[in-house]
Amino acid sequence: MDVRIGVTQAPREINLELADDADRDDLKARIEAALGGATDTLWITDKRGNDVAVPSAKIAYVELGSAESTRKIGFGD
Structure with a gap:
């Protein structure tokens, strides 16, 4: 999931x-807790195990x- x-x-945005x-x-x-002010920091762990704080x-x-995951590579449909 992206x-x-x-x-x-x-x-720039964080991807x-x-x-x-x-x-x-x-x-x-x-995310809702972070946007609602219930937490000061949003922590997300990515696919490689890296923790990202915002x-x-x-x-x-x-x-x-x-x-x-529906990413397409090349010129095919």
């Missing part, structure tokens, strides 16, 4: 690729990609 996080006053077995509902709940006050938007 996650894209926009950060205020930053020119993360999560493990295929990542719990989408749990991630949504943690201050809740700096999150502009969060975009969750599809649950299944």
Whole structure:
């Protein structure tokens, strides 16, 4: 699952690729808690095991990609 996080006053967004077995509902709940002010920091662990922290006050938007990996490579349909 791909996650894209926009950060205020930053020119680029944060792009993360999560493990295929990542719990989408749990991630949504943690994002909602961060945006609602229940937590000061949103922590996400990517596919490689790296932990990424984003201050809740700096999150502009969060975009969750599809649950299944459907990236296409090349010119095929």
